[in-house]
Amino acid sequence: MRIPAHLVPARLRAGDQARVASSGLRARPLRAVLSALGIAIGTTAIVAVLGLSASSQAGLLAEIDRLGTxxxxxxxxxxxxxxxxxxxxxxxxxxxxxxxxxxxxxxxxxxxxxxxxxxxxxxxxxxxxxxxxxxxxxxxxxxxxxxxxxxxxxxxxxxxxxxxxxxxxxxxxxxxxxxxxxxxxxxxxxxxxxxxxxxxxxxxxxxxxxxxxxxxxxxxxxxxxxxxxxxxxxxxxxxxxxxxxxxxxxxxxxxxxxxxxxxxxxxxxxxxxxxTARAAAQGAFNSLFLGLGVVALIVGAVGVANIMIISVLERRSEIGLRRALGATRGQIRTQFLAEAIMLSVLGGVVGVAAGAVATAVYAGVKDWTVVIPTEAWAGGIGSAIVIGAVAGLMPALRAARLSPTEALRTA
Incomplete structure (x- = not known):
């Protein structure tokens, strides 16, 4: 049996989905900034450590080349x-x-x-x-x-x-x-x-x-x-x-x-x-600081997950109304998952920028060549996306499981 066209749920385009997801962040800007702060701190630490290490090694190797081997x-x-x-x-x-x-x-x-x-x-x-x-x-x-x-x-x-x-x-x-x-x-x-x-x-x-x-x-x-x-x-x-x-x-x-x-x-x-051996050995010492950056990212992920769970509880009426108007479970799930990813990416971008600035300033003081490895900024953004997806998955599934009547009744 063929379902009439007017009963088939409309598909949201990517741009529309992004606008819907960002509306939750724009409605609570202070909460969004504080949630993204943990991600930003962790990403800053990772980018700065890798950038300073690479810049230090480049400066030391350049000095060796200048003095001769x-x-x-x-x-x-x-x-x-x-x-x-x-x-x-x-x-x-x-x-x-x-x-x-x-x-x-x-x-x-x-x-x-x-x-x-x-x-x-x-x-x-x-x-x-x-x-x-x-x-x-x-x-x-x-x-x-x-x-x-x-x-x-x-x-x-x-x-x-x-x-x-x-x-x-x-x-x-x-x-x-x-x-x-x-x-x-x-x-x-x-x-x-x-x-x-x-x-x-x-x-x-x-x-x-x-x-x-x-x-x-x-x-x-x-x-x-x-x-x-x-x-x-x-x-x-x-x-x-x-x-x-x-x-x-x-x-x-x-x-x-x-x-x-x-x-x-x-x-x-x-x-x-x-x-040359000292330049290579500097990377081993950086593992401690990278570990601290990872801990900050984990704390940030917990913060994002906590905020998204609270957001689902506070926005039950919105979820119920959207479901009553025809939104599918998949669209609700995508909305909250995209919201968590956007929140993490925001922190990741800020962290990468702050880490790059810190590297540039310190390397300039030391007269080193500024080197920011690709894995530093790419890893920072990539880890932010992964953290956002993992932290937002459970709240998104929870929001998608709410039925329209239950959501409107408990709102």
Whole structure:
């Protein structure tokens, strides 16, 4: 039997369904905003965490590319008797003769010498700083610039003059270089010639007071024997710039070239590898903050479900009237389900925008490239849709089960 056309329920177009669903939100704007707030907070946390992580990694990798991946370091390790090993004075010269080595710089830790702001500081308060003799090409090879003052030259390297690493200057409370500025170093005054910028690939330089090898020999007794004669040194760290395509080859022979008699007492590393690993490891730490964002999303979903249940109870007369006028159960169900999804999407969009702004502001302060991964904003919007659908499903089914007479009678 064919049903007459005027008795067949009309189908609502998508646009009409959206207008009907949004009418419930527009009727109670404050409630809608508060319900969407939980979703917005969770989405903001997720987008900001992923965006800041990606921006930080991009900035760190860009810094590595700028400084170069061809820097190798060779440091003295421990001897067979567990004592600190000594690198031969001739090690820098031997390493520089390797065919694929471009340049070698070196530093030598000066034993029993510390640096203080004044002689009144207790000797135990070393601030974790050390005194090192340095070759004149150290900043160029290690990738450190001069922030204030000047680096050592052939003249000042023989005098009681010192250049402070970035961290050393900060811990000593010295922000700029002024005429006549001095520090108490090795039991005597040394004039501050300059302050270096942070050495990303050479953290030992950052925490050091650097003097010339001749000055270390003359004023601090930093000497060694070479071929039966007193010589400057010995070095404790070599900074080696190799041809990029031959880094692996140089790394494999660096230890036995620096110390042929005891290559096992030399520790060789590539600083850029450690920084790359640090960039990759940052993602693991973000899991905690992502977990907090997920918790906020769950709380927001509970809030949306609660509001939709209350909305169904408050709007029984509306449901009954629509059913009496011919609305189907499916149309009622779709109305409330769409309303919950719209509420969640509203919070998701606000959260994505807030997370993107937070990422852009913080990355701008740090001079990072602003990177917001696709999975961050797409995941934020997608999770909002899923949360809205899940949170609104039960209230929508409950609204659809109400018969017109029951809804009008209990309204």
């Amino acid at each position: 061809n820097l190798l370091t060779a440091k003295t390790g421990q001897s067979f008797t567990q004592e600190e090993a000594v690198m031969p004075v001739t090690a820098p010269d031997r390493v520089s003769r390797l065919g694929s080595v471009e340049e070698v710089a070196h530093t030598g830790t000066v034993r029993d010498a510390n640096v203080y702001r004044s002689p009144l500081i207790p000797p135990v308060n070393t601030n974790g700083l050390k005194v090192q003799a340095a070759s004149l090409n150290l900043p160029r090879v290690a990738g450190a610039g001069v922030a204030h003052g000047r680096w050592l030259n052939e003249a000042t390297a023989t005098q009681p003059a010192v250049v402070l690493g970035a961290a050393a200057a900060q811990r000593l409370g010295i922000g700029r270089v002024h005429p006549g500025q001095r520090v108490w170093l090795g039991g005597q005054w040394f004039y501050v010639a300059g302050i270096l910028t942070p050495a990303t690939l050479a953290p030992d330089v950052d925490t050091s007071a650097l003097v010339g090898y001749p000055a270390a020999r003359r004023h601090l007794g930093h000497t060694s024997m070479a071929r039966g004669e007193l010589a400057d040194g010995p070095p404790t760290t070599l900074y080696v710039r190799a041809e990029t395509e031959a880094v692996g080859e140089v790394q494999s022979v660096l230890a036995r070239t620096a110390n042929p008699e005891a290559p096992n007492e030399v520790n060789v590393s590539q600083p850029s590898d450690a920084l």
